[in-house]
Amino acid sequence: AQSVTQPDIHITVSEGASLELRCNYSYGATPYLFWYVQSPGQGLQLLLKYFSGDTLVQGIKGFEAEFKRSQSSFNLRKPSVHWSDAAEYFCAVGFFGNEKLTFGTGTRLTIIP
Amino acid sequence: EPEVTQTPSHQVTQMGQEVILRCVPISNHLYFYWYRQILGQKVEFLVSFYNNEISEKSEIFDDQFSVERPDGSNFTLKIRSTKLEDSAMYFCASRVNLSGANVLTFGAGSRLTVL
Numbered sequence: 708a709q710s711v712t713q714p715d716i717h718i719t720v721s722e723g724a725s726l727e728l729r730c731n732y733s734y735g736a737t738p739y740l741f742w743y744v745q746s747p748g749q750g751l752q753l754l755l756k757y758f759s760g761d762t763l764v765q766g767i768k769g770f771e772a773e774f775k776r777s778q779s780s781f782n783l784r785k786p787s788v789h790w791s792d793a794a795e796y797f798c799a800v801g802f803f804g805n806e807k808l809t810f811g812t813g814t815r816l817t818i819i820p
Numbered sequence: 821e822p823e824v825t826q827t828p829s830h831q832v833t834q835m836g837q838e839v840i841l842r843c844v845p846i847s848n849h850l851y852f853y854w855y856r857q858i859l860g861q862k863v864e865f866l867v868s869f870y871n872n873e874i875s876e877k878s879e880i881f882d883d884q885f886s887v888e889r890p891d892g893s894n895f896t897l898k899i900r901s902t903k904l905e906d907s908a909m910y911f912c913a914s915r916v917n918l919s920g921a922n923v924l925t926f927g928a929g930s931r932l933t934v935l
Contacts (some may be wrong), residue, residue, distance in 0.1 A: 743926070750824075750911060750928035751863070797863060807853070807865035807876060808924060 709734050711800050713811035720788050721819050728783040730798030738800035740781040742772055745795040754796075755800065757781060758771050768792070793818045822846040822874045824927035827911050832933045836901050845894045849917035852895045853871030853924060854887065856880070856908040863911065869895065902934045 712731045720726050732738060742754040754767025762774040772783045781798060798811040824845040833839050845852050852868040867877040869887050884906075886898045895914075899906055909931050913924040 726926035740921075748928075749827075751913075753923065753925070758921060800863075807868060807878075808855075809865070810863040812862045 709809075711798055711809055711811040713796075713798055713814050714815045716800045716812070717803050717815045717817065721781070721818040722790055723787050726783075726785045726788045726792070726816070728798075728816070730783065730811060732779050732781070732798075732800050734800065737776060738802050740772075740774060741799040741801065742766065742781075743769070743797045743799060743810075744768075745797065745813075747794070750799065754783070788816075788818055790818045790820075792816060801814050803810060822925075824912055824914055824925050826910075826927035826930050828930055829928065830931045830933070832935065833902055835904060835934055839899045839902055839906075839932060841897045841899075841912075841932070843897070843927055844893050845895055845912065846915035846916075847893070847912035848927055849916065849925075851875075852887075852889070853913040853915070854897045855909065855911040855913060855926075858905075858908045859931075866897075866910075868931050899932075902932075904934050907932055907934045 710733045719820050740757040743751040744754050745751050754770050755764050755772055757764050757774045765771050770785050772781055774781050793816055795813045795815050797813045799808040801808045827842045852869045855863050856866055857863045867887055868875045869879045883898045887898050888896050909929045911929045912927045916923050
């Protein structure tokens with residue numbers, strides 16, 4: 708079945724530590740891939756996107772993500788997290804000419820001092 | 821930076837009442853969307869709207885739901901007779917066409933609580 712999977716429901720990381728949030732997809736074709744962040748009380752903000760080309764994409768707030776076709780993955784990374792990164796992170800997929808995005812279930816990130 | 825504006829931020833209503841959620845998309849965008857997120861669940865697509873008509877809708881978007889662009893700026897979602905299970909955060913989004921992909925800009929959401 709076609710799906711977007713975020714295996715980690717909740718991750719806790721110390722401030723200053725590195726971060727990796729996992730996202731896997733299961734589709735016949737390679738979709739467009741997105742990471743969105745939802746801070747408490749806020750809407751969904753686009754962190755970064757992958758359409759084609761370079762498989763390592765840079766986003767806002769120091770985030771990056773790497774597309775790995777062989778693993779059907781698009782993991783989000785940050786070398787050193789800040790307390791303000793505490794939020795819910797959503798991976799999403801879309802296809803050219805299709806109207807909608809399909810979201811994963813989200814990963815809640817908690818930052819501890 | 822241009823943004824999508826949603827009102828109200830939170831609405832509490834009684835079951836069976838009609839609710840209208842409002843959105844002001846980014847001014848030069850042409851494609852508009854509603855998504856919803858039930859507490860603790862994933863963000864789900866409801867409907868897309870282009871050229872004054874629905875272009876796609878999900879199975880969630882039944883006859884109780886309707887969308888409208890009553891003027892040149894607002895985009896509304898109406899729930900005719902709310903049910904308890906309509907309690908959710910509703911997100912409006914509008915689209916920037918970028919390399920043919922759906923790069924959506926989302927609003928902050930309207931939280932609907934049905935009692």
